[in-house]
Amino acid sequence: MLKIDKSFPGVHALKEVDFDLAEGEVHILLGENGAGKSTLIKILAGIYHADSGQIEISETPTVIPDARTGRDLGISVIYQELNLVPDLSVAKNIFLGREPVLPGVMRRVDWARVEQESRAIMERLDVRIDVNAPVRSLSVADQQMVEIARALAFDCKILVMDEPTSSLSGHEIEELFKAVTRLREHGVGIIYISHRLEEVHEIGDRVTVLRDGEYMGTWDVKDVELDFLITQMVGRTLDEKFPWTPRQHGEVALRVRGLTRNGVFEDINFDLHYGEIVGLSGLVGAGRTEVARAVMGADTVDSGTVEMTNATKEKEEIQKLPHYPLWMALVDVVVFMLALPLFTVIFQGIYDPFTLNMNSPPPLFSANWFYEWILGGPLYNIPNGPTPYIVAAGLALIRQVGLWFLERQYSWRTLVIDFASWYALAIGAMVITSLFTQNFVLEWVMIWGGIAMVAIRFLTILTHERKWTPTLAIRRGLGLLPEDRKTQGLTQVLSVAYNTTSANIRRLIKRWLLNLTMEKDLVDEHINQLKIMTPDQETQIRFLSGGNQQKVVLAKWLFRRANVLIFDEPTRGIDVGAKFEVHSQMLQLAEDGAAVMMISSELPEILGMSDRILVMREGRLTADIDRNEATQEGILRYAMTAD
Amino acid sequence: MANVAEAPARPSASFLANFNYEKYGLLVVFIMMMIIFYILQLMGYVNNFIEAHNLTNQLRNASILFFIVAGQSMVLLVSGIDLSQGSLLSLSSVVMAQGILDFGLAVGVLMGIGMATMFGFINGYLVGRVKIQPFIVTLSMLFICAGIALVFTGGRTIHQFTGEQKDILQAIGLTDFFHIPGTLFIAIFFFIILYLLTKRTVLGRAIYLTGGNEEAARLSGIDTGKVKLICYLISGICVGITSFLYLARLPATNGLAGFQLEFQSLAATVVGGTTFHGGEGGVTQAAIGTLFLTFLLNGLILLGVGTFAREVVVGVLLITAVVLSSRKRRE
Numbered sequence: 001m002l003k004i005d006k007s008f009p010g011v012h013a014l015k016e017v018d019f020d021l022a023e024g025e026v027h028i029l030l031g032e033n034g035a036g037k038s039t040l041i042k043i044l045a046g047i048y049h050a051d052s053g054q055i056e057i058s059e060t061p062t063v064i065p066d067a068r069t070g071r072d073l074g075i076s077v078i079y080q081e082l083n084l085v086p087d088l089s090v091a092k093n094i095f096l097g098r099e100p101v102l103p104g105v106m107r108r109v110d111w112a113r114v115e116q117e118s119r120a121i122m123e124r125l126d127v128r129i130d131v132n133a134p135v136r137s138l139s140v141a142d143q144q145m146v147e148i149a150r151a152l153a154f155d156c157k158i159l160v161m162d163e164p165t166s167s168l169s170g171h172e173i174e175e176l177f178k179a180v181t182r183l184r185e186h187g188v189g190i191i192y193i194s195h196r197l198e199e200v201h202e203i204g205d206r207v208t209v210l211r212d213g214e215y216m217g218t219w220d221v222k223d224v225e226l227d228f229l230i231t232q233m234v235g236r237t238l239d240e241k242f243p244w245t246p247r248q249h250g251e252v253a254l255r256v257r258g259l260t261r262n263g264v265f266e267d268i269n270f271d272l273h274y275g276e277i278v279g280l281s282g283l284v285g286a287g288r289t290e291v292a293r294a295v296m297g298a299d300t301v302d303s304g305t306v307e308m309t310n311a312t313k314e315k316e317e318i319q320k321l322p323h324y325p326l327w328m329a330l331v332d333v334v335v336f337m338l339a340l341p342l343f344t345v346i347f348q349g350i351y352d353p354f355t356l357n358m359n360s361p362p363p364l365f366s367a368n369w370f371y372e373w374i375l376g377g378p379l380y381n382i383p384n385g386p387t388p389y390i391v392a393a394g395l396a397l398i399r400q401v402g403l404w405f406l407e408r409q410y411s412w413r414t415l416v417i418d419f420a421s422w423y424a425l426a427i428g429a430m431v432i433t434s435l436f437t438q439n440f441v442l443e444w445v446m447i448w449g450g451i452a453m454v455a456i457r458f459l460t461i462l463t464h465e466r467k468w469t470p471t472l473a474i475r476r477g478l479g480l481l482p483e484d485r486k487t488q489g490l491t492q493v494l495s496v497a498y499n500t501t502s503a504n505i506r507r508l509i510k511r512w513l514l515n516l517t518m519e520k521d522l523v524d525e526h527i528n529q530l531k532i533m534t535p536d537q538e539t540q541i542r543f544l545s546g547g548n549q550q551k552v553v554l555a556k557w558l559f560r561r562a563n564v565l566i567f568d569e570p571t572r573g574i575d576v577g578a579k580f581e582v583h584s585q586m587l588q589l590a591e592d593g594a595a596v597m598m599i600s601s602e603l604p605e606i607l608g609m610s611d612r613i614l615v616m617r618e619g620r621l622t623a624d625i626d627r628n629e630a631t632q633e634g635i636l637r638y639a640m641t642a643d
Numbered sequence: 644m645a646n647v648a649e650a651p652a653r654p655s656a657s658f659l660a661n662f663n664y665e666k667y668g669l670l671v672v673f674i675m676m677m678i679i680f681y682i683l684q685l686m687g688y689v690n691n692f693i694e695a696h697n698l699t700n701q702l703r704n705a706s707i708l709f710f711i712v713a714g715q716s717m718v719l720l721v722s723g724i725d726l727s728q729g730s731l732l733s734l735s736s737v738v739m740a741q742g743i744l745d746f747g748l749a750v751g752v753l754m755g756i757g758m759a760t761m762f763g764f765i766n767g768y769l770v771g772r773v774k775i776q777p778f779i780v781t782l783s784m785l786f787i788c789a790g791i792a793l794v795f796t797g798g799r800t801i802h803q804f805t806g807e808q809k810d811i812l813q814a815i816g817l818t819d820f821f822h823i824p825g826t827l828f829i830a831i832f833f834f835i836i837l838y839l840l841t842k843r844t845v846l847g848r849a850i851y852l853t854g855g856n857e858e859a860a861r862l863s864g865i866d867t868g869k870v871k872l873i874c875y876l877i878s879g880i881c882v883g884i885t886s887f888l889y890l891a892r893l894p895a896t897n898g899l900a901g902f903q904l905e906f907q908s909l910a911a912t913v914v915g916g917t918t919f920h921g922g923e924g925g926v927t928q929a930a931i932g933t934l935f936l937t938f939l940l941n942g943l944i945l946l947g948v949g950t951f952a953r954e955v956v957v958g959v960l961l962i963t964a965v966v967l968s969s970r971k972r973r974e
Contacts, residue, residue, distance in 0.1 A: 298862055474864035488862055491855035493922050502852050502863040505845045513843040556863070 013039045016053070017215040019208060021158060021189040026180060028200050028221070029193045031210035032233050032636060033284050033601035037193055040210070041160050044191075045077045046070035057158075076151035077160040080285075082143050086136040091118035093135050094150045121149045124186070125179050141172035148179060152188075159183065160191045165199065166285060177203050195283050197226050197641045209233055226641065227633075234603065234632030242608030243584055249611070250274030252309055253564045253595035254478070256295060259304030264290045265619040268304070272564065277586065277596045279610030281603065282639050286616040288599045289483050292566045296480040297468040306468055308476040308564065474503060479562030481553050483569045483599070489553040490541045497523045497537040499552050503560040526555040531581060547578025554585060563594045570598065571605065583609060603632050615639050669916060669928075673935045680942045689945045695822045697941070702823070705937040706830035707888045709930060711908040712915070713837055714881030716929040717874045719912055720841075721854045721867075722921025723770060723777035725878045727762065728908055730789035732901025735759035736886035737792050740801040740896045748808055755890075756883030762788060763879015767872035774868070785905070793898040802895035809894045816891025826888055833884070837877075837926045850874060854921025910957055911936040914964045923968075936960075 014036045021027050031037050042048040044055065046064035055062050057073060064070045084093050091114050092099075099109040100117075118131040127145050135143060144164060151159050161180075165173045180190060180203060192203065200207055201221055209216040209232040216232045254272040259265065265287035272278055280288050293299045295306055470480075482488035490499050500523045501508060508514040508522075523537045530551045534544055541549060550570065557565055567586065571579040586609065590596050600606050606613055613630050615623040615638040623638035683689045691697050711728050718725040739755025746754075762784060769780040804812070818825040841847035852860040853867045861867050882901075890896055915932020917924025939960075943953050 296862065470862050471864040471866055480862060482862065487856065488858050491852055491859050491922060493920070494851060494855045498848065498851060502848070502860070502865075505848045509845065513839065514845070514848070516843070 025205040028204040035210040036213040074157035076156040091131040255307040279606040282616035287619040479557035492542040547574035714878035726781040727784035729901040729904035734792040759883030767875030771868035771871035800897040
């Protein structure tokens with residue numbers, strides 16, 4: 001590939017990049033996020049087209065108009081997300097889309113040949129995978145082998161592997177490397193993209209570094225040190241200006257301890273202070289967004305706590321509530337059962353147990369059966385006085401008081417509502433079933449429906465955790481500007497005004513109803529403050545540009561007066577003007593005493609904006625660097641190499 | 644706004660350019676339809692369309708239908724669907740009728756409306772809290788309610804009200820004031836309440852935000868499950884009120900009173916401009932859709948179009964409405 005040049009609107013993705021690959025070599029392609037690796041690969045695969053430059057295969061100039069042609073030329077790409085049909089067998093997956101056909105009009109697929117050739121390929125790779133097993137049943141590592149086998153079945157000469165080891169464990173990586181070595185012996189040229197620098201020496205023959213769309217050079221792996229490669233990767237020009245100034249930091253605003261979600265991130269600990277901007281750096285896929293969402297309460301976590309020490313000084317923790325205890329459920333059942341005769345007393349005119357034919361034994365599971373065998377006497381023995389009222393009310397009281405002791409955060413109002421709704425439901429059930437006098441089926445429904453009701457409540461409370469939800473987080477003053485603002489931050493079909501006020505609609509209430517005049521004024525204020533370019537505030541969000549949409553998300557949190565903000569890739573895909581606006585707003589927020597956390601894949605942005613930098617690597621926090629000590633090399637070393 | 648203040652003022656004669664077709668396009672179509680039917684009447688093809696008695700009757704029909712259409716709109720706004728409306732109406736009306744027979748008017752009516760409310764709550768609980776697909780939940784509820792209603796009546800019609808009860812019921816259902824049906828006033832009152840609810844309360848905002856983008860609403864701190872639950876609950880209450888008005892108009896009911904009514908309400912809702920995607924549409928659209936559908940069907944009857952052919956018209960109308968709204972979306 002010679003002098004490949006590619007621009008996207010607003011970005012010069014590749015600047016005259018040269019790249020060559022020999023037969024039977026493993027060529028490692030390195031570069032930080034957004035350096036242009038994927039773009040280069042996609043041009044090679046025929047998904048993008050280069051603006052200028054030339055691709056030569058076996059020294060003949062070639063044009064690759066689309067992905068199919070690329071495949072026919074022997075170029076196979078294995079992406080991070082595997083492209084397999086989980087329910088089809090391994091063999092069928094390998095030959096998916098170009099099954100050999102038997103001669104004849106029907107064009108029947110030659111399944112025997114598919115299986116046989118799949119086996120041959122597996123033998124060539126020297127892996128033991130049953131070609132008839134469905135792909136679903138394989139491990140991720142084996143699925144990757146199937147992808148490689150598929151590439152081989154295409155008779156590929158150039159194999160591109162995009163971060164193949166990111167989801168594999170140590171042993172599986174060894175297996176993969178063996179397969180790669182074998183492919184190399186067969187003369188296949190392999191382009192290997194990785195973020196694990198240790199792998200460079202382990203598997204690579206040559207290494208090429210891209211930086212910011214520029215070609216930095218190609219070296220033999222034997223001749224280079226890792227540190228040298230890191231210095232080659234960083235050093236993106238710091239031509240952007242950030243209006244950063246030193247600030248006073250206040251108390252701890254957000255305290256995260258031991259936050260873990262199995263397989264995604266592990267043991268995340270950090271503090272966020274008022275007036276501070278903390279940058280969270282790391283490679284794409286290191287789990288930064290997931291951590292932000294967990295802090296916000298949008299996703300569940302397996303363990304760990306999030307604590308916000310804001311004005312109310314109230315501690316809210318992610319934790320399991322004390323369970324709805326068994327005895328409480330039993331009390332509920334008893335209360336319900338005692339409530340039934342209570343209601344029969346009330347509705348005596350409607351529901352008359354004497355009308356049942358008592359000469360025959362009561363039908364199984366009917367009300368009388370229940371009272372006779374469970375409570376020890378037929379219904380008519382229940383005293384027709386105040387006793388059942390008092391007993392039922394007393395038991396219910398025990399229940400409510402018990403609940404209150406167990407779950408202190410229940411307000412007395414919740415308890416009263418719980419109590420009332422419980423009995424309202426019982427009365428409702430009674431009224432309905434009372435209509436069906438002498439109908440045993442419905443009597444059955446009544447009794448066992450009551451028990452089921454209690455059981456359902458028991459189950460829901462049992463499985464219910466007092467979760468750290470977005471609602472709770474927002475109430476404590478947290479705000480998240482999500483990475484995917486189009487689908488998570490904004491409602492595209494609604495107006496700018498609706499979106500701006502969405503996080504704090506209550507602020508608009510005046511005399512019972514929302515005050516639309518006040519809304520208009522407040523939203524206008526935010527539009528002017530953030531310089532949002534929109535025809536008017538009734539315009540639907542989808543008609544706004546990316547930068548303006550981002551500003552609306554910011555306006556939403558300003559409107560909420562959130563004082564702990566998490567910006568997830570705040571400036572991705574927005575123009576320079578909006579970018580500057582977002583940066584200065586961020587600094588203004590910190591100046592006013594808000595705690596800000598910024599996730600970014602752009603090192604200059606991280607270095608330019610943060611007071612302190614956290615680095616994540618493969619789901620773990622690996623570094624906590626002060627602004628003065630931070631360098632691009634340092635950050636990248638923590639992000640890419642295990643220490 | 645301030646950023647475009649410098650932009651030249653729009654030409655003054657641009658009423659047509661400023662007209663909100665999205666919101667009020669159907670109103671124009673409705674008026675045009677009325678004019679066309681009137682012309683047909685003048686030409687002698689249609690009998691008695693623009694005529695006091697017919698208009699009163701149709702307004703009464705429309706105002707009764709409006710309640711379930713409004714309920715359906717609320718559910719559609721949170722991108723759900725309520726298929727159980729029709730059979731729930733049957734159930735609530737037979738419970739109401741039996742209740743009136745057994746315990747008197749007030750208790751009976753409350754029982755019927757309470758019944759519908761409870762089933763609305765169950766729908767909402769299953770959709771909002773247990774998080775089952777709304778289609779499945781309400782389809783199951785359709786069968787459940789229809790079954791209970793038929794078991795309950797045993798296929799009989801309940802009509803044995805006392806003369807006094809009948810008088811009171813019909814006073815509510817059939818009284819006209821200068822040819823304006825009384826039910827229309829009830830509907831207008833209800834419309835105002837729902838309009839304020841959707842446009843001027845926190846809950847209304849939450850409904851639109853939840854329907855427009857549930858994830859974004861959740862991340863804005865809205866309990867989307869609760870919002871959905873309330874919408875289904877409102878739908879249930881609407882069904883209860885409709886069943887009361889049905890009973891008031893004709894003091895007799897049976898287990899098939901609301902048979903397939905959910906399709907009429909869905910049709911009116913969608914024709915009105917509330918989409919299945921949620922977050923778009925509202926009570927105003929429901930009202931316009933109801934008027935449009937009622938008068939169209941009535942006009943077709945008077946034109947001599949048969950029952951089955953009318954269903955074809957409704958189907959074509961629905962597809963047209965959906966195509967128009969999806970094209971609007973793609974722009």
